[in-house]
Amino acid sequence: xxxxxxxxxxxxxxxxxxxxxxxxxxxxxxxxxxxxxxxxxxxxxxxxxxxxxxxxxxxxxxxxxxxxxxxxxxxxxxxxxxxxxxxxxxxxxxxxxxxxxxxx
Numbered sequence: 302x303x304x305x306x307x308x309x310x311x312x313x314x315x316x317x318x319x320x321x322x323x324x325x326x327x328x329x330x331x332x333x334x335x336x337x338x339x340x341x342x343x344x345x346x347x348x349x350x351x352x353x354x355x356x357x358x359x360x361x362x363x364x365x366x367x368x369x370x371x372x373x374x375x376x377x378x379x380x381x382x383x384x385x386x387x388x389x390x391x392x393x394x395x396x397x398x399x400x401x402x403x404x405x
Contacts, residue, residue: 303384303391304344306332311351314377318358318370 309324309332316323326332359367359374392398 302333302336303388304348305334305336307381307384308344308348308351310380311348311355311377314373315351315354315358318355318373 309326313323313325355374355377359370362370389398
């Protein structure tokens with residue numbers, strides 16, 4: 302559910318940064334309620350695609366554009382870090398954290 306929430310808001314921010322109309326939820330709760338284990342691989346792929354697109358946007362931007370988008374990139378980074386911490390914490394509580402995949 303948290304990964305879907307991150308994906309939703311990263312897509313939203315990417316659309317805004319590209320000057321495209323973003324999709325707006327009726328409530329923030331809607332962004333958490335799209336989990337389906339069958340679609341997990343798609344969620345991971347889509348999140349990777351959106352994050353790579355944000356990275357490319359950042360890398361290809363000129364100085365003026367970087368100054369304009371920096372606050373949004375900062376919010377995206379903070380939001381993603383916060384929720385990634387939640388995921389790690391929940392997995393640790395569940396005992397589902399795979400230590401062999403941890404970063405040293």
